[in-house]
Amino acid sequence: MDSTDSADEPSFPSGRSLVIALVALAGLTVVSWGAAQLALGAAGTPVALGIAATKAGVVAVAFMELLRASTLARVIALVTVGFIALLCAGTVGDVAFR
């Protein structure tokens, strides 16, 4: 196989796991839409972004096979997420506490 399939690596995702991921993503989308209909006030945006982050995690693990990727690839993904969080927190902090 072109894509490595040695015994020391996690196996490819099964069709069942892909379907479960799809159902989970659709369910989380409905939850996110439902939460937006509630008057959550200042908590609305963090809740929506939290659900979005969960969905992104499902896509990364189930569809992008991040757990099968090399350690370095996983580090790249984590560092990217960290940089984005740092950038957004820095800009909001700058405006909020100016």
Added chain:
Amino acid sequence: MKPEEIYADRRARTHALHLGMWIFLGSETLLFAGLFGLYSAYRAQFPADFATAVGHNDATIGTINTLVLIVSSFFVAWSIHALRGGHRRMCIASLVTAMALGASFLGLKTIEYSHHFAEGIAPGAQYTSTELPEAGARTFFTLYYAMTGLHALHVIAGLAILGWLATRVRRRRTTTERHVELELGGLYWHLIDVVWIFLWPLLYLTG
């Protein structure tokens, strides 16, 4: 020099290609990160105007488009699953379905853009909306066009890649035994999905 000339071992080549793709995806994500950073800053500066502008967007179209991209992402993952199992035709059908869904996404986006332009909601100096005259709303919609426009360009590029991959599978150049390009193309399409997963609440739900 071609990758196969550098790496004698196919497994090492596959790992190198995947690593290179993840680095590329990281740089693509940071491209969007600049816009997310700008959005965060202006939202902190104009919280009320942004909330009003978000509420003006058509959440139904945005939600349908979210589901459309999620399902398309599933079909891309399924195409890889199918080819690994030796199901070539199912792989092609999954890729074509994903492309149809991607095209539907762009179609709905075009409808949404046309509604906005009819209301005078255009980017930058072209903004003439009398319903939302606030400076914050103008800024929101300029960012909206920048973020969704950049994302749409990625969808168009992704559609071209999926079409190229479907052709390769049909011509048996991408096979059960050699399909790393299908995995890499799939990663690109999933990133497009992930970016939209964050754009949707910021632009449609958090009003």
